[in-house]
Amino acid sequence: MELEYIKQILDSAYNIRPHEVGCDDCEEEMNEYADYVLEEKQLDKPLNLIKDHLELCRDCSEEFQSLLEALNSATGKK
Numbered sequence: 799m800e801l802e803y804i805k806q807i808l809d810s811a812y813n814i815r816p817h818e819v820g821c822d823d824c825e826e827e828m829n830e831y832a833d834y835v836l837e838e839k840q841l842d843k844p845l846n847l848i849k850d851h852l853e854l855c856r857d858c859s860e861e862f863q864s865l866l867e868a869l870n871s872a873t874g875k876k
């Protein structure tokens with residue numbers, strides 16, 4: 799019981815803001831979000847959450863940057 803409680807505290811410490819998407823969600827949506835960024839499309843709501851997550855999460859934002867670079871070099875854009 800107590801261990802379960804401690805685990806919950808640790809989990810919530812890792813997910814600092816519960817309303818935000820997690821890293822797993824972010825990774826799943828990252829490709830789609832990259833398309834929006836590259837095409838400068840209007841963001842719909844779920845992707846705004848991805849944007850927020852990328853601003854707050856260094857791991858995901860680094861991953862997203864390298865994804866963007868890969869996509870940019872693939873399409874020949876700057």
Ligand SMILES: [Zn+2]
Nearest residue numbers: 821824855858
């Ligand atoms: Zn993340």
